[in-house]
Amino acid sequence: MTSSSNPPSASDAGRHPFLQGLSKHRGAPPTAVVIFGASGDLTARKLIPAVYNLAYDNLLPADFFLVGFGRKEIPDAEFRNLAGAAVKEFSRRELKDEVWKRVAEHTSYVAGAYDDKAAFDRLAAHIKEIEKGVGREVQSLFYISTPPSVFEPILKNLGASGLAERYNGKGHQSKVVIEKPFGRDLASAQELNATLRSVFAETQVYRIDHYLGKETVQDLLVQRFANAIFEPLWNRNFIDSVQITVGEDLGVGTRAGYYEQSGCLRDMIQNHTMQLLTLTAMEPPVSLDAEGVRDEKVKVLKAIQPLALGPSGDVARAQYAAGLIGGKPVPGYLQEAGISAQSATETYAAMRLSINNWRWQGVPFYLRSGKRLPRRVSEIAVQFKRPPGTLFAAEDGRFDLAANTLSFQIQPDEGLSLILNGKIPGLETRMQPVKMSFRYATTFGSNTPEAYERLVLDAMIGDGTLFIRGDETEASWKLCTPVLDFWREQGRNGMESYPAGSWGPAGADALLAKNNHVWRQP
C-alpha cells in the first residue's frame, strides 16, 4: 500500500526523514521574508497576495514571518493594515480572516534608508529577536522589490550587516531575490553580478522573471520532453521556423519616464522573450534540477549568432503611431504625455535569430514584442515543414494544405493548439486545416496559482530552476547590447512607425519575407 511504509524515493534521497514522502514544496523551513520596497506597487499587487495564497494553501511553515523594509516610517499595525488591504484588492482569492490572521500576527515593519548600515543592523536585530521567539534558526529571504538604482546599497548593507551570510552552506542559508532589470546592457549586468557575487554566492541569488512562473511556460518543458510525438520532430529536419510573440495592447500609459529609458528591447525582448526562446530551443537537460536546466539555457544563448545590423539586417524597431485600439482612437507614442517629440525609444522590436548548433542550424527564430498591438498575447508558434507534396499538390487550389503549427499560448487563454490537415466530408478529396485545442481553464480551471506564488515558494525552498542565473543574463545582454548601441548611434534614423492596433511595421515583415515567411496574427 502506498503510505508511510514505502521506501524513500530517489527524489527523497538526502532529505530529512520527516520530509520524505512530502512534496518539496511542503517542506519550507522556518523563514522570514524581508521585502525591500515594502510600500511599492509590486509588493501590494503581487508579493503580499502571493504570501497570503501560500498561507491559504497551507504551504508556509508555521514559523513564517513577513517583514517589510522601506524608507517610510510605518508602524507595524499600519503595515499589517496595508498588507491586508492589498490582499483584499489583489488576491485571486477572497480574504479569509482566519488565514490572514495567521500571517498578520507574524508581520512587522522596519523603517530605514537603503544606504544606512544602522538600519540594516536594526533589521538583523529584529530577525534575531524573531529567532529567539521561536527558539530555532530561521532562514532569511531578502526580496528586493525596489528600483535598480538602490540595488547596490541594499546588497552592500546586507553584506556589511552580516545578514547575507547567515547559516552559509546550510539549506536555510540567506537568499536574495531580485527583480528585473538585471542591468541595462552587458557592462551594467556584469557590474550588478559583480556586486551580487561580492556579497552572496550564486546559489543564494534568485533573479526573478515572472514569466518562468507561469504554468504554460513550465508546461513547455513537459510538452517537449514528456510527449514522444514532439521530441523526435523538434529539430531542423522537421521544423521550418519558430515565432515568439509577446504583445501588449496597452500604450506607455503612466510609465513614460521609465519607458523612455528602457524601450521594448530592454523591457521585453532581452528577458521574457529570450527566456521563452531558451526553453523552446534548449537540449534536454540531464536532470530537472536548477543547474541542469540553466546550463542548457545558457548553451542556447551562446549558440545564437551575432545579429546583423543596419539595412537588411536581423532587427527592426518602430514606434506606434496614432491608431485604433478596441475601436477607439489612441494617440501615437510621440504624442503621449511625458514623451519627447524627438524620442528614439522603440515601442516595438523584432529580430531574426540563427542558432548555430546541431539541432537548429538553418531554422530561423523570429522574436517580436510591442506595445499597442491589436491584443495582449504571448505565444510560441512552432511551424513544421510541409510534407512532400506529391499526393496533394494539385495546382487548381483543391488542396489547401496548411503547415502543421503547434502554438503554445502563454497568455491569455493559456493552452496549446495544433493545426492539422483534414478531409472535408464529401465525394471530392478536398482538404482544410483544422485546429485541435487544449485550454488550461477548461481542463484545470482558471484559478491556478499566480507565478509569484510559485516563485516565492521556490526561493524559500532553495529551488533555482525557475530563476535566471548570472551567466544567462550576461549571455542575453551580449546579444542585445550591440543592437542597443547601434540604435543609440542611429538616433531616429531607421525608426519606423506602425499604427496603434496593428501587428507592427513593414520592416518587421521584411525580416520574414526573405525566407517566404509571414508573421502570425495570433
Next chain:
Amino acid sequence: MNKQEIFEALPGLEVPVGSISRGLAQMWGESAAHGRPAPAAEDSKAIQVNFVLLLGLRTTTADAVRQFETAVKFSRRHPSRVVVLCPLPDEAGAKEIRAKVYGECTIGRTKEDTRCCEFVMLCYPASLRTFLENQVSVCLSTDLPLYFWAHGFYSSARMADYNYLMTRSKRMLIDSATAPADALSFPWPRPEAVCDLAHARLLPVRQSLGQFLSRYPMDALCGDLRTVTVTHGSAHPAEARVLLGWVKERMDRCAGNRADYLLKAPEGVPAESLSLIFGYAGKKEFSWKADFKKSHALFEADLGSGRTLLPAAVSLLPAENALSEAMFF
C-alpha cells in the same frame, strides 16, 4: 434494507443501459435548453480522468449520498467521467442492470473556465457482475487514466469481483477508517497502487510535523527516545494509527532505536483531538497536540537546543482534496 434505495437516492436521469451515451447527450441538451451551463462539443475533451466509485453493500443511503457529493466536488476541480457502481445483494431479486446519468458544469472566473463532469450510475444484482466489466468499459472515456475508489465493502476477498478495475487502475483508493479490518494487510493484486485515504487526509499534519521536526538532526530526535505515543479522540482512530506508523517508519531509520510505540484512546479527550508525544530518558521533550475542531495545534519542544513553543493552524484535508492527494501524489 432495499438496496435499490441507494440508486434511487442518487441524483440523475434514469436511462436504458443501452442508451447511456444518448442519455448523456440528451441530458446536456436539456440543460442547455433550460439556460443551464452545458459543455460545448469541444469542451468534452476537458475530461482528465476516469473514476469508478464502488458503493459496496455496507454503504447506507445517507453515506452513499455523502460519498457521491464528495465525488462531485472532486470532479468540479478535476473534470472526470465518473462511474458509480451500486451493487445489490442476490436476495434483492433484481434481474437487470439499471443506469442513471448525471452531469454538472461549474463556471469559474472566466467564461472559458467552464468545467463539466459526467456521472453514470449502474445498479446491478451481484449475479450479473460478470457482465459488468464490459458495461463499465463502454461508460469510461477511452485512453484516460482510471482510478478506483472502493467504499463500503464487507470483505476484501469479495473485491475479487472487481479485479478488472483493481488491475487496470493507476490507483485504488480505500479508507482504512471504514474499510474492513483486513484491508490493510490483504494481498491486493497491485499493492503498490492501493492508497489509504486516511493517510491522504493526514497530509497537513505530516507537513506541519515534517517542517517542524526536520529542523532537528535525527540524532537529536532519536537519542534517548523511549516512547512515542499517539493519543486520539473517538473521531480519529484511523488517522492516529496512520500517524503512529508514519513516525515509527522514520524513527526506525535511527540505528539502535528501541522506542515503544503506543496508541491510546483515553475516555474524556475531545473527539476531534490528536496528539503525538515523544518520551525521552533525559530532559528532552517533544509534544504536538491538535484539536481539529478548533483548527489549532501546539508544538512544545526542547530537543537540546532550547525550548520552543509554537502554535500552528492544523486541519485534515477535506474529503475531496484527500481524493486528489491520494490519486495524483
